[in-house]
Amino acid sequence: MPVPLLLQGLSLALFGGFVATSLAAETPKPATALTASVNAAWNERLPFADQADFQAARRGLIEAFDGVIRDEDGKPAWDLPAYAFLNGKPAPDSVNPSLWRQAQLNNIAGLFQVSERLYQLRGMDLANMNVIEGDTGLIIVDPLLNQATAKAALELYYKHRPRKPVVAVIYTHAHVDHFGGVRGVVDEADVKAGKVRIYAPEGFFEHAISENVMAGPAMSRRAQYMYGAPLPRGERGQVDAGLGKSVPSAGTITLIRPTDVIAQPIERRRIDGIDIEFQLTPGTEAPAEMNLYFPQFRALCMAENAARVQHNILTLRGALVRDPKVWAGYLDQALQRYGDKSDVLFAQHHWPTWGRAEIQTFLADQRDMYAFINSQTLRLLNQGLTPMEIAEKLKTLPPRLANKWYTRDYYGSLSHNVRAVYQRYMGFYDGNPANLNPLPPVEAGQHYVAAMGGADKVLALARESFKQGDYRWVAQLTNHLVFAEPDNKAARELQADALEQLGYQSENATWRNAYLMGANELRNGVSRQPSVGSNAPDLVRSLTPAMFFDYLSVRIDAEKEAGEDLLINWSFSDLKEDYALTLRNGVLTHRDGVLHPQADVSVTMDKELLDRIALKETSFLKQLMVGNISMQGERLKLGRLLGGMDEPDGNFNIVTP
Known part of the structure; x- marks a missing residue:
């Protein structure tokens, strides 16, 4: 009676489990004459003659990166040469010129100096890794998505700078592309020994583990459409992801628990001689997030709260709806607190912004963009407009915002963001009874x-x-x-x-990817190849028993189990923790820290052993047979329950029934 694998698609729910090879079996078709005409018209809509972003994206370049990064098993985890087709060419008929421009900018990769003692590794993963040189060692801000890319990025830095040890890591927020490579830059033994400190915002660890647990497999599948990872790279395939090129297709996702939690709204720390002011921004781009200000360098890090795109209020992969009003508020707080004290603004995606006036304008524009999305959606829903009617009416931002490259729809979009705001306030129902059922x-x-x-x-x-x-x-x-x-x-x-x-x-990279994924699967079917890139043992081990039992609860077929009642006592010897589980009416619930006075079955084991079972390093039955799991009572009933749980389908149909 093996415990089912818990985390199929879970550990990479943010970005999906990525198919190792391209889906394409049928050659994509060319752009029609009408599409070519529509795309050509974009050249008159936006200021393409403005090359300031290209200059900023190349500023401070120490060494360009255009290579392949391989994981521990020799598999390609990051392949920038696959995007060489973008370099030095005008937009083809099959790509929106605005998106093509963004994709070219995201191709500018390597090691950059941002300011004194502050360096950026860009284009070696979806996110950026920033390195601050302390008095004795290095402070790493966001160690990328997986171990292989983070290690390669740090080695590129060391190629040009002194090989000082990493003394601190800062996680700006709880999305996996900002912490998953931590073991590529530090050894956990050094963290446990106090040689390395790890800083994170309050709530980081819980959200990093739990945000995508309950709907992990579904999010993983939908993320394939959002990021287009299985699509071929090319003019008729995947060209970009808006925030960056793509996501690593192989490698190990890691996590080391923070040693220091930033809990105050504004909190100051001195780390290896570097003064940092942390601004907590919960409920913005991530449930737990924070900006950083470095007064010695007059440098402001905006995490992922201000990027050179319009971000998502609700991602296409699925998530909790974000609050653009709160988001705008924290952007205004950053503008007010740091705008006149910053000479450079950098973030965890894209390239920096230099100059106080430019920084103030950038922050004000980003604030106004999210405030506009929130206020105008509410204005129109209060006039009785439905989500699609609002999306059709609000086709563009106000002119001064719409003409800024960093407000364009490369990642989020005005169309799906206003519908997200409607959902946040009004739910799924548009008020028309014809749409009620x-x-x-x-x-x-x-x-x-x-x-x-x-x-x-x-x-x-x-x-x-x-x-x-x-x-x-x-x-x-x-x-x-x-x-x-x-x-x-x-x-x-x-x-x-x-x-x-x-x-x-489509100007939006995620929309383009979704459309092309749909076309590919309509023509060729859903790929049944095994996924790669979802190797995340640290995330599995970080699940608390309560999270484990919560995830079990969504795997139970209530109709099948409706007539089976079962009281389970589950104890973890190494944690000295007890849990009382109740199966009743097909629903599994649990009470933490107590046991049933009279249970139908009792299980005693180590949490470490449960982790090994979840990682398929061993089986529940084997460990029961050798005596590492103690079980008394209705063993067969528990066996039937665990063995009969639903297995998530990581390749369910989307564009067909």
Whole structure:
């Protein structure tokens, strides 16, 4: 009766489990004449003659990086040469010129000096790793997503600077691309010995582990669409992720528990001779996040609260909706507190901003952008507009904001961000009773197809709309037909063609990736290849028993277990912790720190052993047989419960039923 693998897709829910090789079996099609025309028109909409960002992105370059980083097993974890097609070329018809420009900027990678004693490793992972030179050692701000890329980045730094030891690591927030490479820059033994301190905002550890636990497998699958990791790199494939190029496709995600928690709204520390003022910003881009100010260098680190994109209020992979009002408030606080005291602003994505006036404008614009999204969505929902109506009405930011490159829709988008604000305040229901209990996709598709006169009629209408360039309608129309008749090859191909053109036209990298992933899977099916890149034993070990039991609860088929009642006492010898679990009405709940007076079954084991079972290093049954797990009572009932849990499907269908 093995305990099911807990973390299928969980450890990398933020970015998905990435398929090792490209999905593409069928060559993507070229841009249509209409798409080429739509994309060409962008050259007149935005100030492409402005080259200031390219100058800023190259400023301080010490050594460019354009190589491949391999993980501990020799697999490519980071492949920047795959994006060489972007270099020095104008945008092709199949890529929105604004996105092409952003993708070219994100190709500028290497070691950069930001200011005195402050260096940045950029383009070696999705995020940046910043190095501050202390009096005796190094302070690392955000050690990237995995061990391989972080180690390679630090080695590039050491190639040009003295090989001082790392004495401190700062996690700015609780997303995995900002802490997952920590073991690539420090040894946990040095942390335990007090040689290295690790700083993080209050709530970091809990959110780093739990944010994606409950819906991990679903988030992982949807993240494949958001980041387009399985897509081929190229003019008709994945070109960028908005925040950076992509995500590492291999390597180990690591985590070392913080030694020092920043808990006050404004907190000052002196670390190896460097003064740092921490500004906590909970509930902004991450549930636990903080900005950093370095008064000696007049340098401000904005974590991921201010990037050279419009960020997400709600990510396409799925997450809790963020609060743009709170976000704008903390940006204003940073502007007020540090705006006139900063000569350089850097962040955990993209390139820095230099100059006090430029920094103040940048922070004010970012503040106004999130405040606009919040206030204008509320204004329109109070007029009775529905989410899609608001998205159609608010097609652009105010002109002064819309013409700034750092407010463009490369990662978040105005369209899906205003719908997220609606969701935050009003929920899923738009107020129209017709939408209160609609038919599910398959049944709705069958009715729509029948009402329009059958599949041939739907296809004829869709083909005519495709010729007219009405790709959004084609995608909606053929979606009904695909769900009504999933084996209708003509419908799948026509929807794929429409999604492909929508992807080619999209300024938003994540929208492009989603459209092209949909087109690819409509043509070629869902890849069933095993995922790579989700090796994260540290995150598994960091699960508390309460988190473990919470995750078990969402794996139980309530209908199947509704008639089975079971009281379980579960004790962890090494932690000296007890838990009382109750299975009743198909629902598993737990009480922490107590035991049932009379349980049906009792389990005693070490938490360390549970971690090994979850990592598939051993099995529950084997450890029970050799005596490392003690069990008394209704062993068969517990065995049936654990052995019969649902296994998440990391490759579930999205564009087909």
